[in-house]
Amino acid sequence: MLSINELKCIIFFEHLDERELKLLLSISRKRTFSQGEILFYEKEKAQHLTMVLEGVVKIYKIDPKNNEIVLHRFRPKSLVAEMAVFEGVPYPASAAFESDGSVLEIDFDKFREYFFANADVACALFKSLTQKIKYLDNVIALNVVLDSTARVAKYICENDDALKMKNNQLAQYLHMTPETLSRILKKFTKLGFVEKEDSAYKIINEEALTILFE
Amino acid sequence: MLSINELKCIIFFEHLDERELKLLLSISRKRTFSQGEILFYEKEKAQHLTMVLEGVVKIYKIDPKNNEIVLHRFRPKSLVAEMAVFEGVPYPASAAFESDGSVLEIDFDKFREYFFANADVACALFKSLTQKIKYLDNVIALNVVLDSTARVAKYICENDDALKMKNNQLAQYLHMTPETLSRILKKFTKLGFVEKEDSAYKIINEEALTILFE
DNA sequence: TATCTTTATTGATATAAATCAACTCCTCTG
DNA sequence: CAGAGGAGTTGATTTATATCAATAAAGATA
Numbered sequence: 001m002l003s004i005n006e007l008k009c010i011i012f013f014e015h016l017d018e019r020e021l022k023l024l025l026s027i028s029r030k031r032t033f034s035q036g037e038i039l040f041y042e043k044e045k046a047q048h049l050t051m052v053l054e055g056v057v058k059i060y061k062i063d064p065k066n067n068e069i070v071l072h073r074f075r076p077k078s079l080v081a082e083m084a085v086f087e088g089v090p091y092p093a094s095a096a097f098e099s100d101g102s103v104l105e106i107d108f109d110k111f112r113e114y115f116f117a118n119a120d121v122a123c124a125l126f127k128s129l130t131q132k133i134k135y136l137d138n139v140i141a142l143n144v145v146l147d148s149t150a151r152v153a154k155y156i157c158e159n160d161d162a163l164k165m166k167n168n169q170l171a172q173y174l175h176m177t178p179e180t181l182s183r184i185l186k187k188f189t190k191l192g193f194v195e196k197e198d199s200a201y202k203i204i205n206e207e208a209l210t211i212l213f214e
Numbered sequence: 215m216l217s218i219n220e221l222k223c224i225i226f227f228e229h230l231d232e233r234e235l236k237l238l239l240s241i242s243r244k245r246t247f248s249q250g251e252i253l254f255y256e257k258e259k260a261q262h263l264t265m266v267l268e269g270v271v272k273i274y275k276i277d278p279k280n281n282e283i284v285l286h287r288f289r290p291k292s293l294v295a296e297m298a299v300f301e302g303v304p305y306p307a308s309a310a311f312e313s314d315g316s317v318l319e320i321d322f323d324k325f326r327e328y329f330f331a332n333a334d335v336a337c338a339l340f341k342s343l344t345q346k347i348k349y350l351d352n353v354i355a356l357n358v359v360l361d362s363t364a365r366v367a368k369y370i371c372e373n374d375d376a377l378k379m380k381n382n383q384l385a386q387y388l389h390m391t392p393e394t395l396s397r398i399l400k401k402f403t404k405l406g407f408v409e410k411e412d413s414a415y416k417i418i419n420e421e422a423l424t425i426l427f428e
Numbered sequence: 429t430a431t432c433t434t435t436a437t438t439g440a441t442a443t444a445a446a447t448c449a450a451c452t453c454c455t456c457t458g
Numbered sequence: 459c460a461g462a463g464g465a466g467t468t469g470a471t472t473t474a475t476a477t478c479a480a481t482a483a484a485g486a487t488a
Contacts (some may be wrong), residue, residue: 064427065476071354083347086340092351121232122336126300129343133297136350137306140285144357144389148475165438175358177476182437191266199484212277279446362445381466393457394445396467413466 002030002053004105010077010148012051012128015120023114027107032100039080039095039103046084046091048105052076061093068142069175072135073098079128146213148176152184153212155201156194163194163201216244216267216318224291226265226342229334237328241321246314252409253294253309253317260298262319266290269315275307283357283389286349287312293342321370358428365424366398370408370417377408377415 004021007013013024030053035038039050039057059076059081071093074080084091085108115121142151151174158164162170171181187200188194193205205211218235219412221227227238244267253264253271271288285307287293298305299322328333356365365388370376376384385395399415402408407419413415417423 026480039325061355061359064364068356069358083344085347086344089348091291092348092355103321110256116337117333117337119331122333123330123425126336126339126343129347130297130300133343133346133350134303134306136347136354138281139358140350141275141306144283144353145275150278178436179438179477183475186437258437382464390468393468394448397445400467 002028010051012077012079012121012124017119020115020118022138024106024111027110027114028213029105030102031105032102033097035097035099037041039097040091042092042094043090046081046089048109049082049085049111051104051106052080053102053104056098057095057101058098058104059093059095066177068172070173071139076101079125082128084133087094117195143175146176148180149187150213151176152181152188153193153209156201157206157209157213163203216242217420224265226291226293226338229332230360234329234332236318239323239326241324241338243319244316245319247311249311249313253306253311256306256308257304260295260303261322263296263299263322263325264294265318265320266294267316267318268294269313270312271291271309271317273307273309276294281389282386284387285353290315293339296339296342297346347388355409359390362394363398363401364427365390366402367407367423370415371427372419377417 002025004018004025005033007021007025008016013021032203033055033170035055040046042061052074054076057080058070059072060068060070063069068108080095081091081093083089098135124186142154143182146154155170155174162173167181167185168178171178174181188209189196191208193203193208195204196202216239218232218239221235221239222230227235230238247269252258256275266288268290271294271370272284272290273286274282274284277283294309294317295305295307308375356368360368369384369388376387379387381395381399383393385392388395399408402423403410403415405422407417407422408415409418410416
């Protein structure tokens with residue numbers, strides 16, 4: 001069971017008073033998940049307002065060749081798929097836990113009734129929605145606009161942890177095959193943009209890489 | 215100059231009273247554009263909350279080969295790129311008028327100050343933001359997830375006007391070359407999914423087409 | 429340390445779609 | 459009605475990336 005004190009630490013609810021937190025708790029329920037478990041499937045009806053409390057949730061679509069296209073990974077204290085709940089439409093993508101974790105499921109109709117008039121809550125919801133627009137825009141900027149080479153360049157420049165991942169995993173994040181990624185990194189090495197240092201690549205010419213995707 | 219009566223017809227503002235409409239008018243300004251004119255460029259700083267009043271505005275990105283990738287076309291009474299204004303980030307895409315038209319530019323800081331507490335306005339903003347998430351999701355579903363054949367199938371099933379357009383234009387909408395589109399339509403004809411009837415294609419087996427993208 | 433297993437690299441080939449080029453068919457204009 | 463120009467079609471070629479297959483390197487296990 002979730003305590004009021006835990007709720008209080010969540011930025012979404014930081015402005016709620018004791019009474020409101022109790023109310024919120026009464027319309028919510030915590031559910032735990034193991035790694036790999038599905039939170040919801042694409043096209044399912046959206047049931048509750050859902051917030052990740054612990055663990056990492058990946059949001060993904062499946063293409064006709066059965067490739068997973070990951071749109072985003074959510075970390076704790078994020079609302080997930082509130083769009084589908086607000087609009088009463090089916091989930092546009094699936095969600096699965098990449099680690100053990102838990103979510104808070106909030107009864108949306110009651111939440112709307114009790115909390116929508118609260119300006120702070122409204123503001124937090126705006127923030128959450130605009131954040132999601134940014135994530136989706138980023139998916140488009142990466143996957144629709146750029147080719148594989150530019151995609152790698154952009155991703156390794158903008159994500160410090162990219163080159164710390166296993167090649168395999170990075171390839172999946174970038175929506176390309178490990179072979180393609182390997183070839184592109186080899187090309188970047190030849191061009192002197194990156195360097196291999198005890199089995200991990202390192203950027204040594206960020207400006208050059210930047211030119212590739214801008 | 216825009217009149218209060220015109221403002222009143224806009225769904226966003228339908229719940230505002232006379233005094234509020236006057237206030238809104240005092241922090242806004244109407245600007246007219248000719249076909250082809252740019253409303254804003256990608257990476258420009260977002261200045262005002264912008265609403266299309268007349269005409270069609272296309273939102274697009276340019277890929278490295280100089281292809282235009284149109285993310286959405288906005289018709290009158292829609293807010294454009296409010297995410298960028300809310301977040302104070304540069305526009306994530308460019309916007310241009312596809313016809314003559316006009317926009318209402320609203321001073322965002324004042325708008326926030328005066329109108330954010332209004333529940334009806336907040337609700338309309340939610341609606342507008344979730345709408346945008348849907349548009350972007352659709353771009354991803356079409357362009358990242360599906361290949362050309364499935365893309366054509368989906369688009370002609372879901373957009374009645376698709377087959378009324380010039381082939382050339384449809385190809386641009388679908389982000390592929392006219393040659394590719396022509397070949398795909400020929401394939402659909404051979405399969406008996408569509409038919410050419412005095413120089414325009416017509417769907418005759420929608421179920422079969424649906425299978426291609428689901 | 430030797431061996432097993434997973435991950436990464438490399439090369440060869442296949443595939444989807446773009447590009448280039450030629451041709452056909454409308455449609456409009458004078 | 460002729461013919462000019464644009465739009466659509468078709469074929470040949472190129473390009474980017476996936477796929478398949480073989481090998482190499484790295485890490486794990488005994």
